[in-house]
Amino acid sequence: MENWFYNPSITFYMWSISHLVFIFLTLFTLFAFYFLRNQLIPYRDNIRILVGWALILSRLSLDIWYLITNTWNLNHSLPLELCSIATICCGIMLLTNNKFLLEVFYFIAIGGAIQAILTPDLQFGFPQFRFLQFFIDHTLLILAPLLLIWLYQYSITWRSIWKSFLTLNLIALFVxxxxxxxDANYMFLREKPQAGSLLDFLGPYPYYILFLEIVCLIIFSxxxxxxxxKRKNKYKKAAASNN
Incomplete structure (x- = not known):
């Protein structure tokens, strides 16, 4: 049990075989849902609820892990990291089929989870619980908004970018x-992660936060x-049919 549940001697190495394998599994999962989206529509309510509860339970399991391993700490264990906030909100989004949360967290969840999967701030390596929970959680985080888009045909508008950007800044201000x-560093608002991340390319504190705002808008766009x-093609078809 110790080897897979809690063993600090098994550390995570970025771009290791296990890291690359789970990046591949994330891509495989997303492509599988995309190509099977039409066949999954009859089961969409069950899938939505299942993934919604999986996200909520994923965060709850992490809290339980902190307590069991005696590693809970006020400075790093609260659900105040962006992906933790997105995990809870996307779980609620799926369980309630909430369009507003989709507009906001389509950008935040996917953008944040991609960065986290590519450059994880993670200490525990495979096959430990924390490693598995991290990658499963972030894969579901990317999948969650896509489920509502692929299986329910919901759409995102240009205004959704600004709703998401404003919400992100309000969250950042609160955190x-x-x-x-x-005296914590949730969302890396006071310093960069020690393990290295894409923030290393954005300059020193506090300038990287300003550049991160620009990067967020670019990623959201x-x-x-x-x-x-899709919307442009729809207008073209409508104009062609009128002619």
């Missing part, structure tokens, strides 16, 4: 205040492109 009060293309 920054908490960081000051408890890229994530909007498929909907822009």
């Amino acid at each position: 920054f205040i908490i960081n000051i009060l408890i 890229i994530l909007y492109i498929p909907f822009y293309i």
